[in-house]
Amino acid sequence: MADSARNGQISRRSWLLAGMAVPLFQARGADSFAVTFDGDSLHVSAPSLHFLSGKPLARLKNGSTVVYLSQLTLFGDAYATVLRRAPVERFVISYDIWADDRFSVTVPGARSANNLSALATELWCLDSLAINAAGLAADRPFWLEFDMGTADQRELSSVVSGPGISLGSLILLLSRKPGLDDPQWRLRAGPLRLADLARTAGRGSRNG
Numbered sequence: 591m592a593d594s595a596r597n598g599q600i601s602r603r604s605w606l607l608a609g610m611a612v613p614l615f616q617a618r619g620a621d622s623f624a625v626t627f628d629g630d631s632l633h634v635s636a637p638s639l640h641f642l643s644g645k646p647l648a649r650l651k652n653g654s655t656v657v658y659l660s661q662l663t664l665f666g667d668a669y670a671t672v673l674r675r676a677p678v679e680r681f682v683i684s685y686d687i688w689a690d691d692r693f694s695v696t697v698p699g700a701r702s703a704n705n706l707s708a709l710a711t712e713l714w715c716l717d718s719l720a721i722n723a724a725g726l727a728a729d730r731p732f733w734l735e736f737d738m739g740t741a742d743q744r745e746l747s748s749v750v751s752g753p754g755i756s757l758g759s760l761i762l763l764l765s766r767k768p769g770l771d772d773p774q775w776r777l778r779a780g781p782l783r784l785a786d787l788a789r790t791a792g793r794g795s796r797n798g
Contacts, residue, residue: 623636623736623778626789626790630724631720631721631723641712642693642708644773650693658739659738660715660737661676661678662720665733665780666733669735679715692704697718723784728783728784729783732780733779733782734780736777737774739775
């Protein structure tokens with residue numbers, strides 16, 4: 591990270607403010623949603639978004655596993671015309687009852703991390719998200735939307751279809767009225783242009 595700073599790269603934690611957060615659950619006026627570009631994909635950061643909180647956190651500390659579903663969507667106008675949707679990411683999080691506020695998180699079939707603090711878990715999840723920007727002109731305006739919500743096992747059975755995830759069921763899940771037990775978040779940024787975004791070192795495209 592220090593070498594990147596010396597070489598003029600901008601760290602993920604110092605991304606430029608790209609728009610205001612619009613959470614569906616528990617308004618947070620200070621939230622921000624930032625976007626950077628690595629030459630291939632768009633990456634996001636939301637320093638004030640703390641989704642390991644409330645009832646989901648209580649369930650984790652009681653020994654339950656909590657599943658978060660998240661997706662990035664790229665729009666060609668103000669959240670009306672979809673240009674691209676990244677595949678849904680599923681984060682399976684558990685709490686280490688033998689350690690002090692430590693968590694494990696897994697993207698099934700892909701990657702995992704252990705012994706993380708709550709903040710490090712949140713950062714790891716958002717750091718796992720990206721959406722391919724191939725074919726998008728550097729000076730073309732676009733809008734980006736981030737959705738995240740919790741899901742219980744009953745809901746997951748209707749969302750997960752075979753190895754993939756049902757897009758229609760996911761949209762219904764993330765469009766439901768949020769409650770204390772099933773919070774949801776929607777963060778938006780735009781209009782943006784690739785030419786104006788902070789650049790990060792190449793990270794490769796993990797999603798769509």
